[in-house]
Amino acid sequence: MTTETLATTDPTTEPGKAPLVIKHRRRRPRVLAHVGLILVAVVMLYPLLWMVTSSLRPNDEIFTSPGLLIDTFDLSHYPDGWNALSKPFGSYLLNSALVVLGSVVGNLVSCSMAAYAFARLQFRAKTVAFAAMLLTIMLPVHVLIIPQYVMFAQIGWINTYLPLIVPKLLATDAFFVFLMVQFVRGIPRELDEAARIDGAGHARIFLQVILPLMVPALATTTIFTFIWTWNDFFSQLIFVTDPDLYTVPVALRQFIDAQSQSDFGALFAMSVVSLIPVFLVFLFGQRFLLRGIATTGGK
Amino acid sequence: MSAIGELRTLSRSGRGSLTADQKAALKKERSRDSKAAAVFLAPWLLGLVGITIGPMLASLYLAFTDYNLLQDPNFVGLENIQRMVGDERLGKSLAATLTYVVVSVPIQLAVALGLALLLDRGIRGLALYRSMLYLPSLLGASVAIAVLWRLVFGGEGLVNAFLGLFGIQGPAWVAEPDTALGTLIVLHVWTFGAPMVIFLAGLRQIPRQYYDAASTDGANKWQQLRKITLPLLSPIIFFNLVLGLIGSFQSFTQAFIVSNGSGGPADSTLFFSLYLYQEGFAGFRMGYASALAWLLLIIIGAFTALNFWASKYWVFYDD
Numbered sequence: 001m002t003t004e005t006l007a008t009t010d011p012t013t014e015p016g017k018a019p020l021v022i023k024h025r026r027r028r029p030r031v032l033a034h035v036g037l038i039l040v041a042v043v044m045l046y047p048l049l050w051m052v053t054s055s056l057r058p059n060d061e062i063f064t065s066p067g068l069l070i071d072t073f074d075l076s077h078y079p080d081g082w083n084a085l086s087k088p089f090g091s092y093l094l095n096s097a098l099v100v101l102g103s104v105v106g107n108l109v110s111c112s113m114a115a116y117a118f119a120r121l122q123f124r125a126k127t128v129a130f131a132a133m134l135l136t137i138m139l140p141v142h143v144l145i146i147p148q149y150v151m152f153a154q155i156g157w158i159n160t161y162l163p164l165i166v167p168k169l170l171a172t173d174a175f176f177v178f179l180m181v182q183f184v185r186g187i188p189r190e191l192d193e194a195a196r197i198d199g200a201g202h203a204r205i206f207l208q209v210i211l212p213l214m215v216p217a218l219a220t221t222t223i224f225t226f227i228w229t230w231n232d233f234f235s236q237l238i239f240v241t242d243p244d245l246y247t248v249p250v251a252l253r254q255f256i257d258a259q260s261q262s263d264f265g266a267l268f269a270m271s272v273v274s275l276i277p278v279f280l281v282f283l284f285g286q287r288f289l290l291r292g293i294a295t296t297g298g299k
Numbered sequence: 300m301s302a303i304g305e306l307r308t309l310s311r312s313g314r315g316s317l318t319a320d321q322k323a324a325l326k327k328e329r330s331r332d333s334k335a336a337a338v339f340l341a342p343w344l345l346g347l348v349g350i351t352i353g354p355m356l357a358s359l360y361l362a363f364t365d366y367n368l369l370q371d372p373n374f375v376g377l378e379n380i381q382r383m384v385g386d387e388r389l390g391k392s393l394a395a396t397l398t399y400v401v402v403s404v405p406i407q408l409a410v411a412l413g414l415a416l417l418l419d420r421g422i423r424g425l426a427l428y429r430s431m432l433y434l435p436s437l438l439g440a441s442v443a444i445a446v447l448w449r450l451v452f453g454g455e456g457l458v459n460a461f462l463g464l465f466g467i468q469g470p471a472w473v474a475e476p477d478t479a480l481g482t483l484i485v486l487h488v489w490t491f492g493a494p495m496v497i498f499l500a501g502l503r504q505i506p507r508q509y510y511d512a513a514s515t516d517g518a519n520k521w522q523q524l525r526k527i528t529l530p531l532l533s534p535i536i537f538f539n540l541v542l543g544l545i546g547s548f549q550s551f552t553q554a555f556i557v558s559n560g561s562g563g564p565a566d567s568t569l570f571f572s573l574y575l576y577q578e579g580f581a582g583f584r585m586g587y588a589s590a591l592a593w594l595l596l597i598i599i600g601a602f603t604a605l606n607f608w609a610s611k612y613w614v615f616y617d618d
Contacts, residue, residue, distance in 0.1 A: 033417050034424075040414065041431040044489065048438070050457055051447050066460035114343035122329055123336035133343070136351055140549050140599060142575055142592040146585050147357035148350065150368070170346025177343065202335035231441040233552040234572070238580055249442040253556065256446060264450065271443035282437055286430055290496055 055268035081266035092251040103229040106168030115180030136174045163239040183217035223285040361589035379590035391566040392574040403487040404543040411491040415498035433492035445556030452482040476565040494539040501535035530615040
């Protein structure tokens with residue numbers, strides 16, 4: 001939001017004489033800036049591109065060629081890697097998708113509800129509750145994970161996805177609550193007060209007025225929850241130990257142990273496969289993503 | 300603004316007295332709000348108590364026990380803390396973690412800030428550059444990238460293939476105690492895109508007029524950076540610094556994958572959370588691991604507090 005309103009201060013859109021003069025003077029530094037940026041971007045993306053090309057060349061060529069040109073196309077790493085573990089890689093993708101779906105739904109429902117209460121309702125101990133919510137953002141997961149493990153083990157949830165999903169349904173990703181509170185505060189109160197006058201209760205105001213206006217914040221939450229859950233290794237490693245239930249990161253780790261000596265190509269191939277969903281989310285969601293991350297940094 | 304809204308403002312301002320009817324309406328509104336809040340906050344409250352505060356207290360208790368998952372925990376007093384004092388691996392773990400945090404966070408922020416400044420000058424293709432530089436931050440935490448790093452910095456990996464072009468025989472970076480941690484630092488710096496995007500947003504909020512005024516007064520680019528950009532950006536630098544420190548103290552995946560779960564070679568990549576995992580979930584010393592978790596919390600808390608204290612001297616708030 002803030003970035004859009006402030007975009008008008010961009011010098012190129014400002015009327016007046018100054019920009020023309022400056023433009024002329026700045027040409028040379030700009031060429032240098034482009035050269036620098038392209039260099040940085042190439043260095044940044046090189047390892048990724050090398051991983052993709054390595055997954056497409058024969059094993060004996062992988063480490064002899066630092067370049068990105070492929071002499072012999074070898075597509076066999078993909079089917080090989082796909083079938084290298086006890087189950088086809090697709091089933092791990094499906095497991096991860098299930099965890100991600102549960103986490104996204106959980107975060108969307110519970111965090112938006114909490115955010116509505118914090119942003120719009122007056123209740124006792126609100127300040128204390130809000131401070132507690134903010135503090136939990138900073139709490140390292142390590143302090144909680146051992147008792148959580150014991151607790152989930154006692155109720156028989158180890159080797160199910162419940163320990164990964166239920167906490168999201170209970171708004172423990174306080175970062176998103178905070179993000180949404182900030183967003184709701186930016187929605188004019190007049191809108192919900194008008195709905196009030198028309199006789200709407202809080203449930204209707206939340207569902208029919210606030211939620212539809214929160215779409216950018218909800219999209220940001222969806223995208224970040226997707227990516228973070230997809231990448232999450234620590235809690236999936238701890239709570240899921242049955243190989244049939246492995247999610248992508250844990251399966252990939254298993255894969256290193258199984259393959260590391262010989263078949264690097266297959267390892268690269270499945271690494272690439274595991275990154276494709278994140279890459280796609282990035283591609284389609286980056287507008288929201290960049291705006292979302294930018295608003296969190298605002299003062 | 301609606302009638303209720305006006306009443307609220309009136310009562311909050313403390314000015315003017317409300318009639319009995321108005322007070323009653325306000326009271327009704329408050330009880331309505333409280334009931335709604337109970338419903339809307341129910342999931343969060345349940346999570347706070349059941350998934351956060353409860354386990355936190357349990358973890359504090361376990362830190363003073365010898366719990367091993369199989370038998371009931373015995374209270375052992377300060378035994379775990381005494382054990383920490385004599386724990387050589389803990390020392391190495393602290394050294395590796397602190398080195399990683401203290402070296403990689405400032406470098407990452409400096410790179411992020413430098414590129415944000417470069418991108419902020421209304422450069423053509425901004426969106427494309429920004430996306431390309433941001434992408435690694437999203438992938439960086441994944442197992443796949445950690446695998447990639449292990450192979451890129453392996454004895455016959457990409458880095459040494461490159462050095463080979465110049466006739467240099469590089470070491471097996473990830474297998475040498477002197478360089479293994481360095482490869483993880485490089486990986487962390489590589490994910491500078493996220494703070495960079497936050498810096499970019501902050502730079503946009505600085506009014507252009509300040510720079511126009513400064514250049515009219517003859518201030519050069521360097522002076523403008525030091526006197527305008529950095530002070531006005533300091534709250535954002537602070538924000539990124541605090542987040543970066545908290546996050547990197549908890550790093551796990553990269554070290555786990557690169558060292559195959561061992562924290563090696565010679566414990567040089569034994570990050571704190573990796574050591575905690577080894578003790579708790581591989582060695583079943585849950586009591587000791589809980590004590591370690593609290594040590595981590597205290598260290599992160601101390602660093603964050605130090606940061607907030609130091610921020611008085613360099614963070615500039617204009618409002």
